Amino acid sequence: MMSLSLRKKLGILLGIAVLCLALARYTADFSGGVFLNELLAPLQGTVMQIWHRAEAAFEYVGQAKKISEENAALRQRVRELTWENNRLKEYVYENQRLLQLLDFKERQAERFTLLGARVISRAPHSQSGILVVDRGGRDGVTMNMVAVSDAGLVGQVVAVGESTSKVLLILDRECAAGAIVQETRTPGVIEGSRESPGLLRMVDLPYDAQLEVGQVVVTSGMGGIFPGGIPIGEIEKVEGSALDKYAVVRPYVDFNRLEKVFLITEVHNVPEPADGADGL
Template sequence: MIDRIGRARQAGHKIWALLFVLLALFCVIFFAARGRFQASAATSTVGTVLAPFEMAFSYGGQQIQYIMSNLWEIATVHEQNKMLKNEVEQLRQQNTMAEEYAAENVRLRELLAYKQSAHQFDLLAARVIGRDAALWTSTIVVDRGAKDGVRENMPVVTGKGLVGHVTEVGPVSSKVQLILDVRSSVGTLIQRSESRVTGLVTGTMENPYMPQMVNIPRNADVEDGDAIVTSGFGGIYPKGISVGRVASQRSDDSGLLKIAVIETAVDFQRLEDVAIITASREAPPEPVQALPLSPGAAAAAQISAAQTKAAQP
């Protein structure tokens, strides 16, 4: 009895398997012949039964195609975005370099214009390559040295005015003492023709970027805004180089003299390119002439000279 039941089950499984094979074969034949022959009523019935499955397979295929298309588009966009970022970075670097070249061009044009106007000087262009960390407002280092003909005490300028002078010379670089240094002393004068007051410009610890003009008589004709230039005295700086303008004035501690605070012509905080005066054809300043004597004083001087000569053996 049990064997019969087992055999019946196996026969049922075989029948279902045979039916599945026949159904699959029928589907293959149906789809192969579809469109070639006119569908019969049975075929239409089978098509109706299989339509949901066809729709499901078609929808699944469309979704898979859509997902693959999106994945490909995302990968393409990511690669394009990466390329665009690289291009933006390159353009940013090129823009930065272009701005640097433009700024350097402006500075060099300024030096060139000064060189063309100052025919009395032989100028050597130099670039600032360092500053003294301990004395930021006192000294700089430039990229010109003994091999370029630089010597100590040569003045250093820009197209706007005086910077300082060379204090140490190496083979390929030199150290320059700025006029802001408290150890610096520059002979200067007020450029205004009605004044022509002389004095010394020296650095100060009170305001490192604004030196002072000292040794000015209390009643001297000095006004705020007066231009200050080198006087030529001292043997280092030629006459007529712009130093700055008078920003303010005050009396010194003694009360007999006054001090003028100077706004320098050169912006020392943005100093990058300078020029070294290697030779100057500027005529030295004329010596100070004694004031002419009045007629009475002249006669007294002649009498005194005659008496002195008569008293000589």
């Protein structure tokens, strides 16, 4: 909508234009002598200046409208190209990630049969550390199947539907797993840390356990659910007394950015490596 101020200005310019045309015609047709022509000359010059300015103003208004329309079209095009660019970037990242996961699956083919699954949501009670994946009973998923990523241990299946399943994360205290320090073969149990969400604790350690920061913790295979040799994380610090010692372990899996997992549908009977675990 044109503003009232702009309409007033255009009305004034239109009036000036009409006046200019009238005076120009009058002075052109008038033959009243040199004196009158001399008398009207300054006025005619002023009128012509006003006319040229009015003409320039009309041209400016037209150009401004055209430029405004072109700018609007360009902004729309920029928005469209931005969306397209982001979509193409997402395809690139997705392809890179899929190639990485495919390589991981191929490397683990001798040890495990793996079923890929996409994380579709976190359960409403996410404080319990549950993820929902897009694989279920019709895909061959069963209770207690172990979930892993290319980084390490994720958790275990605790509920199976027709097309989806719930995975209880190793971060949850209800999802304890037998573990062992890779370098020293020190056994223990990994559980979620109540004091430090996002971290793990390795408990039930021998009283003479010698633990160091940076040592690698893997599954021990004890307990009958988690196969041995799956990487869990690294020891970040050791706390407690000699009789109640425990290690704080930072998991290898970044659970906040977890988008895809693998469910171990079959464990192959292959000899363990000499050092106990070559990891995933």
